[in-house]
Amino acid sequence: MDLIKKAIAWGSRKSPWVIHFNAGACNGCDIEVVDALTPRFDLERAGVIKQGSPRHADVLIVTGAVTLQVRDRLVQIYEQMPSPKFVIAVGACACSGGIFNGCYCVSGGVNTVIPVDAYVPGCAVRPETLIAAVTKLLDKVEAQTAAADGQLPPGPEAEPTPAPAAAAITDQDGGERHGK
Amino acid sequence: MSVLTALLKILIFPGFLFLSAYALALQFLDRKLYARLQSRQGPPWYQPVADFIKLIGKETLIPAQANQLMFRMLPAFCLAAMAVAFVYIPVWGRGAMFSFEGDMIVVLYFLAVPPLASFLAGWYSRSLFATVGATRTLTQMFAYEVPMFLALLAPTLLSGSWSVSGNMAFYATHPLLVLVNLPALVVTLIVSQCKLERTPFDAPEAETEIVSGPLVEYGGRYLAFFTFSKDCELVVVLSLFTAMFLPFSTGISGVDFLLYLVKTLAVMAVLCLLRATTARLRINQIVAFCWKYLAPTALLQIILNLVLREVFLI
Numbered sequence: 001m002d003l004i005k006k007a008i009a010w011g012s013r014k015s016p017w018v019i020h021f022n023a024g025a026c027n028g029c030d031i032e033v034v035d036a037l038t039p040r041f042d043l044e045r046a047g048v049i050k051q052g053s054p055r056h057a058d059v060l061i062v063t064g065a066v067t068l069q070v071r072d073r074l075v076q077i078y079e080q081m082p083s084p085k086f087v088i089a090v091g092a093c094a095c096s097g098g099i100f101n102g103c104y105c106v107s108g109g110v111n112t113v114i115p116v117d118a119y120v121p122g123c124a125v126r127p128e129t130l131i132a133a134v135t136k137l138l139d140k141v142e143a144q145t146a147a148a149d150g151q152l153p154p155g156p157e158a159e160p161t162p163a164p165a166a167a168a169i170t171d172q173d174g175g176e177r178h179g180k
Numbered sequence: 181m182s183v184l185t186a187l188l189k190i191l192i193f194p195g196f197l198f199l200s201a202y203a204l205a206l207q208f209l210d211r212k213l214y215a216r217l218q219s220r221q222g223p224p225w226y227q228p229v230a231d232f233i234k235l236i237g238k239e240t241l242i243p244a245q246a247n248q249l250m251f252r253m254l255p256a257f258c259l260a261a262m263a264v265a266f267v268y269i270p271v272w273g274r275g276a277m278f279s280f281e282g283d284m285i286v287v288l289y290f291l292a293v294p295p296l297a298s299f300l301a302g303w304y305s306r307s308l309f310a311t312v313g314a315t316r317t318l319t320q321m322f323a324y325e326v327p328m329f330l331a332l333l334a335p336t337l338l339s340g341s342w343s344v345s346g347n348m349a350f351y352a353t354h355p356l357l358v359l360v361n362l363p364a365l366v367v368t369l370i371v372s373q374c375k376l377e378r379t380p381f382d383a384p385e386a387e388t389e390i391v392s393g394p395l396v397e398y399g400g401r402y403l404a405f406f407t408f409s410k411d412c413e414l415v416v417v418l419s420l421f422t423a424m425f426l427p428f429s430t431g432i433s434g435v436d437f438l439l440y441l442v443k444t445l446a447v448m449a450v451l452c453l454l455r456a457t458t459a460r461l462r463i464n465q466i467v468a469f470c471w472k473y474l475a476p477t478a479l480l481q482i483i484l485n486l487v488l489r490e491v492f493l494i
């Protein structure tokens with residue numbers, strides 16, 4: 001059993017498939033995310049493949065302060081991903097809301113909607129920063145998985161579920177009008 | 181042959197275990213060569229294994245609206261069909277593990293299973309993207325099946341045997357006749373790319389348009405087995421291609437096995453080059469291309485072979 005657990009931890013470490021989601025970014029961070037996936041940086045060396053379907057992905061890369069329009073879709077996409085799954089908030093806006101924090105049409109950082117495993121600051125982030133963040137996240141994940149007693153990393157499930165957070169924001173901002 | 185040796189052959193070598201190992205190795209080589217053609221380093225050698233293990237360890241999610249039974253069974257169908265088809269293709273030596281007159285037809289029927297499984301997977305997922313991908317898979321199948329069958333018929337017309345092993349044995353005694361089949365070879369090479377749904381014929385899986393085609397709702401171990409059986413399909417198609425169109429053999433089993441590896445790797449390199457240098461065709465362009473150019477070429481080849489057979493051989 002121990003060997004199987006270690007093998008799965010190794011597999012998760014060596015093959016992170018990413019999906020990229022723009023939750024209302026200015027496109028600056030998105031261009032840098034795409035840049036990190038180009039042959040110049042060659043992330044396939046680390047096993048990274050960009051997937052289109054959330055069902056295939058392990059890592060959700062979210063850019064931008066989450067707008068009320070897109071919030072429900074972000075939760076939906078997150079819930080479509082099979083565990084173990086990880087979220088990386090890329091850019092100042094995704095980390096905290098950035099300059100849009102407190103804006104009438106914005107939830108704030110990604111962590112107001114779904115649990116986040118890694119924050120990558122920058123406006124816009126550099127591809128090197130993003131690559132470093134992915135590597136660090138994966139090291140953490142592998143250590144956690146190998147150490148855990150027969151269960152996959154606590155990660156997202158251990159933290160508060162997204163639904164209450166989303167509901168709270170709906171009340172606060174009167175999101176019925178904007179959200180639906 | 182005793183039951184035990186037969187089982188060993190089917191399950192271990194040159195059967196299922198060899199097929200699995202070679203499928204993963206070919207996936208790595210394909211990705212590595214693709215990466216080198218794009219001036220990058222590409223994945224490490226263990227990448228297909230890591231992908232497979234990771235997918236096995238993931239949570240299994242099946243959409244509520246999907247047909248549970250079909251959703252679970254289709255990857256197994258796909259993999260089983262490939263494992264059975266591989267039994268009739270010569271790998272170790274000139275003859276396959278098992279052969280009978282007409283086993284080429286059986287192989288072709290089993291090769292029709294992966295696209296059908298893919299179609300049903302998309303259909304039973306009840307997702308919009310999956311349904312679009314599924315109909316494209318089926319449309320593409322109708323485009324390439326006819327040229328593929330016609331082109332594969334051509335070498336058997338000369339050899340007079342509808343068995344892959346029998347075909348191999350005939351061309352071992354008449355090696356120069358292989359040159360006659362060159363047009364059919366080219367047709368089958370292109371059609372193989374189309375059958376394997378690789379660029380430029382990857383409209384069913386077009387990830388920039390329809391996310392990832394029929395398999396969009398698949399995840400975890402079902403996705404692992406589906407992608408794995410697609411890799412096995414690559415091995416089976418390459419093996420069939422080399423057995424039918426490059427049937428050079430020495431008669432010594434070990435040397436023939438090495439020859440088999442060299443031939444399949446060479447064909448794989450050509451398919452990879454095709455994948456790296458082309459862009460995706462639309463589905464209507466694929467159908468038009470297959471029916472306007474590939475099918476008539478294969479037909480001409482068949483006429484040529486029939487004439488040659490009447491005049492020279494029999």
